[in-house]
Amino acid sequence: MSSLSDNLFCFILVSFLLCVTSVKAQYHTKVTLRFMERSEIDTSKVFNAMPFPCYVQQRIIVSECTDDSLELMLPNCAVCWLNTALYSNINIYHTDSSIRSNDYSFDGQTLVVPVSAHDTITITYYYNSEDIAYNESLFFSRCLFFCQETWHSVWFTCDGMLLDTICVHFPYNAGRLTNATSFDPNDTLFVCDRSALPKDGFALLVFDTMYYYKLKLSDTPLVQLYLFRGIERSLSDGNGMILPRSVDVEVLNKIPSNTLSVILKISDFFDFRIDTLEILDGVFSIAGSLWGSAFPVSHRRSMVLFDESFWNSYDWVHEIIHCYHTCLPDRGDSSFFFFHESMTEFLAVYFASCDSADVNRIFKSKQKMYRRTKDPFSSVFQITSNSLTSKGGGSFGAVYVKTPYCLYRLAEKVGKEEFFRLLNLFFTTVREKGEYSFVDFENFMLSNGVPADVWKNFKRSLYMKSMRKIDKLFNN
Ligand SMILES: [Zn+2]
Numbered sequence: 001m002s003s004l005s006d007n008l009f010c011f012i013l014v015s016f017l018l019c020v021t022s023v024k025a026q027y028h029t030k031v032t033l034r035f036m037e038r039s040e041i042d043t044s045k046v047f048n049a050m051p052f053p054c055y056v057q058q059r060i061i062v063s064e065c066t067d068d069s070l071e072l073m074l075p076n077c078a079v080c081w082l083n084t085a086l087y088s089n090i091n092i093y094h095t096d097s098s099i100r101s102n103d104y105s106f107d108g109q110t111l112v113v114p115v116s117a118h119d120t121i122t123i124t125y126y127y128n129s130e131d132i133a134y135n136e137s138l139f140f141s142r143c144l145f146f147c148q149e150t151w152h153s154v155w156f157t158c159d160g161m162l163l164d165t166i167c168v169h170f171p172y173n174a175g176r177l178t179n180a181t182s183f184d185p186n187d188t189l190f191v192c193d194r195s196a197l198p199k200d201g202f203a204l205l206v207f208d209t210m211y212y213y214k215l216k217l218s219d220t221p222l223v224q225l226y227l228f229r230g231i232e233r234s235l236s237d238g239n240g241m242i243l244p245r246s247v248d249v250e251v252l253n254k255i256p257s258n259t260l261s262v263i264l265k266i267s268d269f270f271d272f273r274i275d276t277l278e279i280l281d282g283v284f285s286i287a288g289s290l291w292g293s294a295f296p297v298s299h300r301r302s303m304v305l306f307d308e309s310f311w312n313s314y315d316w317v318h319e320i321i322h323c324y325h326t327c328l329p330d331r332g333d334s335s336f337f338f339f340h341e342s343m344t345e346f347l348a349v350y351f352a353s354c355d356s357a358d359v360n361r362i363f364k365s366k367q368k369m370y371r372r373t374k375d376p377f378s379s380v381f382q383i384t385s386n387s388l389t390s391k392g393g394g395s396f397g398a399v400y401v402k403t404p405y406c407l408y409r410l411a412e413k414v415g416k417e418e419f420f421r422l423l424n425l426f427f428t429t430v431r432e433k434g435e436y437s438f439v440d441f442e443n444f445m446l447s448n449g450v451p452a453d454v455w456k457n458f459k460r461s462l463y464m465k466s467m468r469k470i471d472k473l474f475n476n
């Protein structure tokens with residue numbers, strides 16, 4: 001039983017706690033990224049004279065603080081880039097001083113700076129988005145600079161930090177895909193106001209146009225491809241300079257002829273339009289695994305990047321689906337990976353395949369692959385972060401192999417046409433509603449004619465680790 005005084009006490013306690021947290025520390029920060037022209041690059045300061053070394057300046061205005069030092073970290077540092085290889089010449093200045101402070105510590109991960117209230121701290125450093133361990137044969141991945149705030153951020157942050165503005169200066173020769181807005185007529189200065197960004201935050205992809213072939217697939221929606229041209233060594237140059245390949249026909253040949261029609265089919269299926277879709281390929285490898293990523297730039301604009309080998313399979317379709325399959329359970333919901341990745345993977349096979357024989361062949365290979373995979377999870381619902389270990393472990397087996405396979409078996413049982421009709425209806429309904437979970441999906445399927453025993457077996461299959469047992473469930 002609760003009384004008014006209990007409630008009042010709670011209210012006072014809660015307000016007090018909120019008060020304490022908000023007063024503890026408040027830092028406003030402005031980040032400036034300045035990509036340098038090649039002529040400006042000082043090789044003694046930057047690891048290699050590669051395109052797009054970035055000069056980062058971060059100004060932190062301290063309005064309130066109770067601690068005497070500020071602990072700063074790089075959030076979401078992607079595994080492909082070594083933290084310790086990111087910086088050279090960290091410089092720190094305090095309020096009204098042009099004198100560099102030596103009073104700080106940096107262990108490659110955490111930067112600790114002494115701080116006092118009403119101080120302004122300016123941190124500057126050079127940043128290369130590339131792993132210096134890349135060998136020469138991977139030179140071409142160096143013509144890219146990638147930053148997605150939720151995936152790999154290039155600036156420091158800490159609790160109580162509010163990012164106000166991100167200002168990006170580009171060199172003239174750089175191609176860029178970003179959600180910052182152009183500020184000057186030459187398109188070399190982009191600024192974005194933190195409050196105007198989508199929930200995934202700031203996104204930026206800078207690439208060297210010299211290495212890319214630009215191909216527009218459609219005007220409405222605008223589908224723009226940036227295709228990596230490959231490299232060749234210049235024979236006339238004694239140093240064997242690495243140059244973009246000049247044969248455009250090979251670049252065009254890697255694109256499946258049905259690329260645009262697949263994109264339009266996906267858009268129809270989700271009943272969601274994107275005005276601008278920009279797709280860039282390249283050579284993307286993390287510890288031997290090839291990767292791709294899709295990220296929203298604004299409500300009706302998306303960027304996709306993936307390894308160029310993705311064009312050879314249905315993997316490119318997987319990344320495109322991410323752009324349209326944007327209404328998802330919350331990240332903390334146990335069904336996040338089921339919908340976000342497994343469902344996407346399942347749909348990708350169907351959208352990329354010309355006929356059911358193709359679909360069957362791909363799922364047959366998933367069936368075989370799962371037998372070779374080490375899957376430490378009892379189900380996809382257990383997974384809280386996506387990972388792939390070198391021996392095929394991590395979440396890979398449950399997320400990309402087994403669960404899509406179970407969805408495939410369910411679809412075959414219900415009937416492909418009918419299952420896709422239901423999925424389309426479900427995703428259209430939840431887009432209007434805005435949120436859902438696996439329970440909503442289950443209720444929807446059961447109340448729309450999926451037999452209870454079929455659904456029960458599907459659910460059981462998601463918790464099984466033996467392909468033989470999974471097949472037995474569906475064969476009955
Ligand atoms: Zn994915």
